[in-house]
Amino acid sequence: MARRLLTLATFNVNGIGARLPHLLAWLAREKPDVVALQELKALDAAFPVAELEAAGYGALWQGQRSWNGVALLGRGVVPVESRRGLPGDAKDTQSRYLEAAVHGVLVAAIYAPNGNPQPGPKFDYKLRWMQRLARHARTLAGQPVPVALLGDFNVVPTDADIYDPKGWRRDALLQPEAREAYRDLLAQGWTDALHQVHGDAPVFTFWDYFRQHAERDRGLRIDHLLLNPVLAATLKDAGVHRWVRLQEKASDHAPTWARVAAPARR
Template sequence: MRIATWNVNSVNARLPTVLAWMEAAQPDVACFQEIKCVDEKFPREAFESLGYNVEVHGQKTYNGVALLSKHPVSDVRRGLPGHEESGLDGDDDHARYIEALIEAPRPIRVGGLYLPNGNPIGTAKFDYKLRWMERLNAHARDLLALEEAFVLCGDYNVIPEAKDAKTPDAWTGDALFQPESRQAWRSLKWLGLTDAHEAGGEPAGTYTFWDYQAGAWQRDHGIRIDHHLMSPQAADRFRGIETHRDARDMEKPSDHVPVVIEIED
């Protein structure tokens, strides 16, 4: 089973590009982030015509996530639990998390996430990022207690280590590379989750995002912020990882590229 994550940066604006990649790569499951549309505006029929079941958790103009599967899905969750306990005021109306049980011959649960950016640091946005990561940690603990295979994949908006950026010094003032963000990432891993990038032995310099500005793509000034974290039961079935760098050079590309893992089915 091939499970992809991709921040598509507006599914409707880049639909031909996204469809072309999906047809070529043929992932069994795909998690999209930043679809930037409400549920009813998601181009469901285009993906259903490729054989996918489609689940969407959208939001007008911003955020939004979707989960596509060639297998039936069940137990669909929209939204990350725990906002009430996070200490933040008001409702969490950001569409940033979707999860489903993939009913393959050997089922696997997949959660697709779009973690808050958190900039600028020192503001409520950074606090929201860290609280959201605490909620993700709590939810991961609950999933681990089920002792089932699961993958939490998506745009984590965290650069784990200096080697995950071409020019790490350029990110020292950014929320993606703050000590608190990186500690929260490590805390997730320390629960017993496996980073597919590390398990697959991808080399340093394997990036997943290049900004549209300042010739970042042409100069290869990339960062690695799109990740798959696997439960022990999923890690036992892990067979490999591919970062589809060539997607950044497609017609009207996203600033992120797809990352695909293979899990034994």
């Protein structure tokens, strides 16, 4: 008997309070099974747990004021938390990493630091954070269970992943050190689902708000779905729900998804 499919997705909502109607409309239309959210821009008490439950999703979240905050959603289930925050720096209080078991998959919601302006302390923090992520991810890559790292990595992996690399060359997202950190992560055995399916074809996940870049598809690929070998072996498809970005007052990101075989019941 064929195994049913799971849709894993990541979505930087750019403020869950302001974008809640977009989020709920997307959940209702596309029905992803596992969702990682970033940039909640909300404290824990402001997280819309009741609205998400009414939409059929259990939730786990780590809120924070300003630019951070991550969450995991499970369609019809409540994620079972396994880790809150990256190890390696007890002084780091930024809400950027949340890990849980959802539908038989160990899933991490990731919101990597932007790193701008660079050079400077924000870029230094970005690189240190990526190093900590790599150390922890190494412990997950070879697990005999399906594992997915889903999120906004704030790295454009190659020049093929941006509409105008020359215009963005000084941005932290394209710096050689950031790209090397991303390559080092993949070298552990992770599969970049979008790249695996689409190769070097231009598939973007983020479009800024200038000059109708979303409408003209002048974007960047910074939202990634990384699958460990166990999960990558079942990858069926991957893509971007760009229609969400084209809505009025939308987030500057679009939901990015991968379809995999559901793990066999244990």
